[in-house]
Amino acid sequence: MADLAQFAKMNGLGNDIIVADMRGRADRVSPDAARTLNADAATRFDQIMAIHDPRTHGTHNYIEILNSDGSMAQACGNGTRCVVQALAAETGEKVFTFETVAGILNAEEHDDGLISVDMGKPRFVWNEIPLAEEFRDTRMIELQVGPIDAPVLHSPSVASMGNPHAIFWVEGDVWDYDLERFGPLLESHPIFPEKANISIARVLSRGELDLRTWERGAGLTRACGSAACAGAVSAARTGRTGRSVTVNVPGGPLHILWREDDHVIMTGPAEWEFSGRFDPQTGVWERDEESVA
Numbered sequence: 001m002a003d004l005a006q007f008a009k010m011n012g013l014g015n016d017i018i019v020a021d022m023r024g025r026a027d028r029v030s031p032d033a034a035r036t037l038n039a040d041a042a043t044r045f046d047q048i049m050a051i052h053d054p055r056t057h058g059t060h061n062y063i064e065i066l067n068s069d070g071s072m073a074q075a076c077g078n079g080t081r082c083v084v085q086a087l088a089a090e091t092g093e094k095v096f097t098f099e100t101v102a103g104i105l106n107a108e109e110h111d112d113g114l115i116s117v118d119m120g121k122p123r124f125v126w127n128e129i130p131l132a133e134e135f136r137d138t139r140m141i142e143l144q145v146g147p148i149d150a151p152v153l154h155s156p157s158v159a160s161m162g163n164p165h166a167i168f169w170v171e172g173d174v175w176d177y178d179l180e181r182f183g184p185l186l187e188s189h190p191i192f193p194e195k196a197n198i199s200i201a202r203v204l205s206r207g208e209l210d211l212r213t214w215e216r217g218a219g220l221t222r223a224c225g226s227a228a229c230a231g232a233v234s235a236a237r238t239g240r241t242g243r244s245v246t247v248n249v250p251g252g253p254l255h256i257l258w259r260e261d262d263h264v265i266m267t268g269p270a271e272w273e274f275s276g277r278f279d280p281q282t283g284v285w286e287r288d289e290e291s292v293a
């Protein structure tokens with residue numbers, strides 16, 4: 001059998017994550033392997049967090065992120081919390097610095113088990129989201145779903161947390177909207193040249209909002225950390241909330257703080273489920289004996 005790599009099936013508030021240990025290896029997790037793992041009910045996931053040896057001095061690891069469709073992602077908040085929990089359990093360290101495509105991320109596991117990730121600074125300029133055409137005010141862009149005279153969703157805020165997000169604001173229950181139908185249409189809308197993560201958000205107070213997400217390259221998920229960050233900063237910059245909020249995603253609450261230095265700090269849990277070994281090229285896998293229920 002090929003030279004197998006260790007993995008841990010984990011989740012961040014129900015966002016299904018595979019943490020792949022690629023340290024000491026020269027290969028990468030292939031898109032085909034991602035699609036094969038996702039096709040198996042036991043290992044289906046939203047993102048793979050591939051931990052590689054560091055590429056930059058001062059970082060613990062380089063992290064590569066794949067969505068369940070095999071596409072690459074620049075950021076994954078829930079997945080980063082799972083990586084922190086796994087490495088903290090292995091090494092006893094509590095503070096980590098990772099390099100990702102989106103930049104350098106600092107993260108810390110607290111004594112209560114919750115994990116904070118510095119998701120970096122949000123980007124709001126149209127060509128940093130990116131959008132296909134210039135919008136001077138990205139707090140509200142011209143995009144809608146439904147009849148022209150009575151749109152179901154309209155005027156979203158857009159932001160990048162290293163990955164593109166559109167947040168549609170609603171007055172009613174976020175579960176009253178057919179995100180499974182609207183999500184794929186909006187994810188691949190021409191206004192988003194790199195596609196986008198599509199969220200519906202309802203502001204409950206100056207300190208709390210509900211949020212559901214159709215994830216780029218993964219579909220409906222129970223949690224999207226970077227969307228929670230994008231929703232929080234968009235709520236603040238449109239005057240709907242303060243800069244410290246609880247974001248209720250379907251899997252549970254996340255705390256988001258948009259610091260005065262412009263960094264966005266996300267805090268939440270992570271959970272280990274089982275471990276195994278897999279072929280990073282084919283996705284063929286086997287469960288570790290001690291993980292057999």
Ligand SMILES: N[C@@H](CCC[C@H](N)C(=O)O)C(=O)O
Nearest residue numbers: 073076077078163224225226
């Ligand atoms: N679930 C992740 C987001 C993963 C990437 C996203 N699907 C994308 O392609 O941008 C999170 O918790 O941030």
